[in-house]
Structure formats: structure tokens, C-alpha cells
Amino acid sequence: MEYKCSITGQQYPQSEGMTWKQLRPGVQVFLKTLKPDWNEDSFISYRALNDLLRAYIANITSEEVKAHQALAKKVHERFENEDILKPINPDLQTQDETLGERLADKIADFGG
Numbered sequence: 001m002e003y004k005c006s007i008t009g010q011q012y013p014q015s016e017g018m019t020w021k022q023l024r025p026g027v028q029v030f031l032k033t034l035k036p037d038w039n040e041d042s043f044i045s046y047r048a049l050n051d052l053l054r055a056y057i058a059n060i061t062s063e064e065v066k067a068h069q070a071l072a073k074k075v076h077e078r079f080e081n082e083d084i085l086k087p088i089n090p091d092l093q094t095q096d097e098t099l100g101e102r103l104a105d106k107i108a109d110f111g112g
Contacts, residue, residue, distance in 0.1 A: 006038060007048035017045040030056045 002011040006020075020028065021040040031052060032038065044052075097105075 003043035005045040005048050006035065006042040007044055007052070010045065012043070012045045016047075017043050018049070019043055023049075027053070027056060030059065 002013055003017060004011055005017060019040065020038050020042040023031070023044075031044075034052070
């Protein structure tokens with residue numbers, strides 16, 4: 001028996017696709033945004049499903065990247081605006097130390 005793919009409109013044997021109710025709920029939610037009129041008996045070919053799953057993964061990845069960028073921006077702003085979180089600049093420290101202090105530090109680093 002052949003079924004019509006709800007995405008491509010082409011006919012496929014049942015073994016080359018699946019029905020809406022067989023899809024995972026997260027995939028169903030994503031696919032509903034593309035085709036809201038699907039019902040639980042709608043058929044989708046594996047070929048069309050693979051194409052849509054690539055889009056689904058790209059969508060999730062894009063959302064994750066945006067969330068990461070927003071978090072990175074907040075962390076950067078906190079480093080810029082709060083003295084407590086600012087990293088110590090080692091170049092400034094060595095400028096304030098005397099030659100003897102720097103030499104002692106080097107010997108301590110080497111000898112323990």
C-alpha cells in the first residue's frame with residue numbers, strides 16, 4: 001500500500017516513511033510550525049523527514065548559539081563594570097616590582 005507524503009506530495013510505500021503519531025513530540029512541535037494542518041495519520045517519507053530534521057537541528061543549534069552569545073555578553077559586561085571581577089594584569093605587576101623582587105620571584109619559580 002502506498003501513502004502520500006504530506007511534505008512532497010509523492011507516493012511512497014509504507015516502509016519508506018512514518019505517520020505523524022510515530023514522530024517524537026519535540027519534532028512534532030517543530031514540524032507543526034511548518035505545516036499546522038497535520039494530523040496524527042499524516043504520512044511523511046523518510047527522505048522528507050531527513051531534510052526536515054536537518055532544518056530542526058540547525059534551528060536548535062542556532063538557538064543554542066544565540067543563548068551562548070547572550071550569556072557571554074553578560075559575562076563580558078560584568079567584567080567591564082565590576083572591579084572585583086576584573087582580571088589582574090601581570091604586566092602592570094612586574095612594572096611596580098623592583099629588580100630584586102622580580103629576580104627573587106624567578107628563583108622561587110625555578111627552585112620551588
